[in-house]
Amino acid sequence: MSKIILITGASRGFGKIWAEAFLKRGDKVVATARNTESLSDLVAQYGNSVLALQLDVTNKAQCFEVVSKAQQHFGKLDVLINNAGYGLFGTVEEASEQEARDQFETNVFGTLWMTQAAITVMRNQGFGHIIQVSSVLGIATVPLLGLYNASKWAIEAISESMAVEIKAFGIHTTLIEPIAYATDFSGASGVTSKSIDVYDGLKSVVYEQFKAMPNGNPEATGEAILQIVDAENPPLRAFFGKTALPWVKQVYAGRIAEWEQLSDLSEAAHG
Known part of the structure; x- marks a missing residue:
């Protein structure tokens, strides 16, 4: 039986690839x-299998209207994929107030x-089933993407809190955590803050590290998202991407080692 899937940010990147993957196998897609x-x-x-709707996720009323239209048009809503979002590049000091607020309005409040x-x-x-497109940077960090x-x-x-809250209603929650992919995340989709020259040296090093990272093939995520949606x-x-798990294991090993070194301090602070 075909599923009804609503995808935000379906115009390009993961959103477009996933919309096509669902449509090719006979699902119905609300593409925004x-x-x-x-x-x-x-x-x-794909004709009537697609309902194309205009959506600015920073508009709360419009978000509710789009979900309502999706349900009314197809009679139900099996899956929501919150994919809309973008990256803000620059150091924490460089981010303007408007850039910081815009980043959260889209990535957090829109979701x-x-x-x-x-x-x-x-x-x-x-x-x-609610699927949130997070990032491996949602559990570990890199410099120059602090606000993202x-x-x-x-x-x-x-989402982790919500998963427990809504499970009894028959609603599943999944966080997709991609690592670097060959999309336009750092190109047309991204925003770069006005530079402060004292960070030029750091940026040269970090951006070279970014360039050296092996990017995943976005097309390969199509089959993966189908498996997530079809899972009982x-x-x-x-994680999406083969380098995600090894990196996160290294990050968490470092965190645990530091916490263990400070265990006496932590216990003393308990009183």
């Missing part, structure tokens, strides 16, 4: 984007509004 012209090729190829709207529909129908890191850490915390008991978290 700021500009629906970017979805015209999907509509032309929150869509999630809240979907929970209401899914709770009433007694089933559903923070936005994904927020989604991780919200979906995971709370899933």
